[in-house]
């Protein structure tokens with residue numbers, strides 16, 4: 138681990154934004170995660186640096202987004218909603234118009250693009266940007282708390298620099314607009330593990346039979362998980378899908394959307410993961426990535442998310458968190474109370490686990506038959 142260089146992207150500038158009351162996406166995520174990492178001394182090593190992002194340049198957005206849409210988003214920055222913008226997904230409860238919405242999105246995208254540059258310039262091997270992973274933003278529309286798709290922008294910048302890119306998404310929701318952006322291309326492999334569209338947004342996509350089109354056939358992989366899936370079942374399928382594909386594809390850079398809304402204690406999905414299962418997946422991602430750009434993605438309980446991302450950051454750095462440290466971290470977001478870093482296990486009744494395992498095995502079989510065959514991957 139010691140020969141690797143890692144970078145945590147942080148700025149308290151995210152805190153100046155004020156989203157509407159009741160909006161689930163917290164602008165405090167980076168601050169909370171940073172504070173907890175600092176408290177647990179997870180930033181105090183010579184191979185770790187903290188970098189402050191600047192907003193993305195408008196011209197950088199146009200490698201993916203439609204100019205007209207960006208123009209509208211820019212107008213929405215003053216916080217005054219216009220009904221016609223609903224056609225672009227703006228002004229809904231999931232993507233409200235609020236003062237600074239464009240500036241916040243630009244800063245998030247800038248943080249991710251800084252990560253690309255740190256990796257591409259050889260300054261860092263592993264980067265973590267907690268305010269990134271806006272995987273639902275489309276070319277010309279906002280959706281699911283996402284206005285600007287920093288993932289697609291990052292992948293495109295890496296492609297411009299002749300890097301081979303693999304995208305892995307473990308957020309509870311299908312990484313639909315990243316998959317869509319590269320659906321016809323073999324230059325970015327996208328792998329998404331998520332709660333099935335039968336029970337969760339975006340509902341219509343993310344099924345195992347969506348495997349790419351034309352030259353992209355076999356380069357889009359979807360692993361829909363049934364509601365109630367826990368750590369054991371998730372890790373079982375993750376280790377059978379992700380490592381063989383990444384070994385076969387041989388990317389230069391892995392972009393990982395490390396959403397934590399699949400945790401049982403997050404309010405927005407029906408998965409039952411804990412941060413232990415989450416950090417096991419992060420470990421496998423780290424071990425299989427020559428360079429890693431990791432992004433926060435979804436996470437709708439500030440405490441749950443910050444604890445999971447802190448554990449994830451520890452794993453990315455090969456650091457252990459001692460029980461003593463993690464039992465009383467306190468601080469501005471947690472007060473002086475006692476709190477544990479690790480989640481308690483989720484309880485999943487046997488009959489649900491067995492039913493879900495059966496479904497997950499069916500999905501794996503389908504992926505092996507289609508995608509693994511295309512890439513000539515033997516089990």
Ligand SMILES: [Zn+2]
Pocket residue numbers: 308309310396398434435436
């Ligand atoms: Zn999500």
